[in-house]
Amino acid sequence: MDVAGLVAIDVHTHAEVSREGHRSLSDELFEASAKYFKGAARPSISEMAAYYRERRMAAVVFTVDAEHATGHPAISNEEVAESCAEHADVLIPFASVDPWKGVGGAREVRRLVRDHGVRGFKFHPSLQGMAPNDPVAYPLYEAIEEAGVPALFHTGQTGIGAGVPGGGGVRLKYSDPMLVDDVAVDFPELRIVLAHPSFPWQDEALAVATHKPYVYIDLSGWSPKYFPPQLVRYANTLLKDKVLFGSDYPLITPDRWLADFDTLDIKPEVRPRILKDNAVRLLGLGG
Template identity: 55%
Template structure:
């Protein structure tokens, strides 16, 4: 099964760049059960593991597309991820609304490079997702540069979790997750060495928002997705730059099912930003990152 998009990017109203698909058709979840239980308590969300059918139905009704992904953290968690092949097959079934991103565990070395290549070239994923804290690695470590170089050569963006970690919150020792691996400054080295690699820093990067702003403003290949936080809680500096220096760098993203598109958009409408930058945040900037050229 190879994914091929049938999305009418001119007709949709928005692209949600951050949606979790964390349980495959065999019922295998991306995280051990205790991590899932802790995340439900932390986020106070509704359905924690929606099916691809549920996700597609929601975004179809909203006239939006959604980037779906999981995270391969097998080394850190001792738990295999849900199937990437199943994720891609599910996106292909709903290719009018869903876009698949892949994931590999950087700590598996050469195997990660081989698997990333397979996912892009054979499965047709449109990007790769990483969560340094959950996967337990420092993305600036030179040992991972060959992986980032290969992803750059494959021509797809790399999406990295940054900032506060909801996963592991409330667990003993935070579930073993180290927050420092999610400092956006660790991505600046990659952005500098691989200027053709599009890097997306996921989430407002609390407590390092100024660092994230600086990187996105300084590096043409770096973007910020706005997932995981209701816009009413966005750091003031992020909102201030949204209408000017970051206008072309911000991406609509929710973290669904942890935050619904309806709630995000309702709060986004209240932000004091220029009306003319809103369409870019909701769709235009995402099309640039994804390499989509509108017909109009």
């Protein structure tokens, strides 16, 4: 990967469909998500690579393994990693291991890093039906910490299940970033990313990221024009080295995100940190 030639690194994109057409969510949740995000496209990983290559950007790609809570099998981590390896000039593979797998999940984490070049792991507590600080997940965090790669946690409200009776069983309470604070305490060397503006817990996310040295925030899932003012203020100052560009592609395109980001009152010297430099350091891409 020619890091110097990149204009940005998007740390939050989704593999939504496998090579065989298997969707990342059940039909009910998939259709509700499409409605919530106004019919976003569902590109293949190869199509994602072409999209980012055209824009001189790199992207972190992952799916979500929530089979225990949803009954829906995930897209294979191996497929995501192999597809990213075919496009290593622009794509960076993350994996997702259902935290309910416990010790077995920890073995899977180690294998994915060792054999498939996975560079980080995605958790979606609300979809996976587990609080991040549940000890069942701790063997996975231990393995991720040992591997020296980041753990990215969905935080705040989610569009998945929105409008479905009972939210499709998705419980918002599990995505309170204060629950991730416990993980940061118990695994002090683990690099953690709090994904999204964390509505309705934005102040909590800012508190955790300022207090814990290895906790970052990504800005995915929202158009920047809707960012809370305190998030913009902290991104410009105390957290200028810990805030990351993320779009949530294909649900939100980087084209739209970047156009709206241009209108924010962000200091010129901070913009490149958010768009690329902080991710380069977090992901160890500078060498």
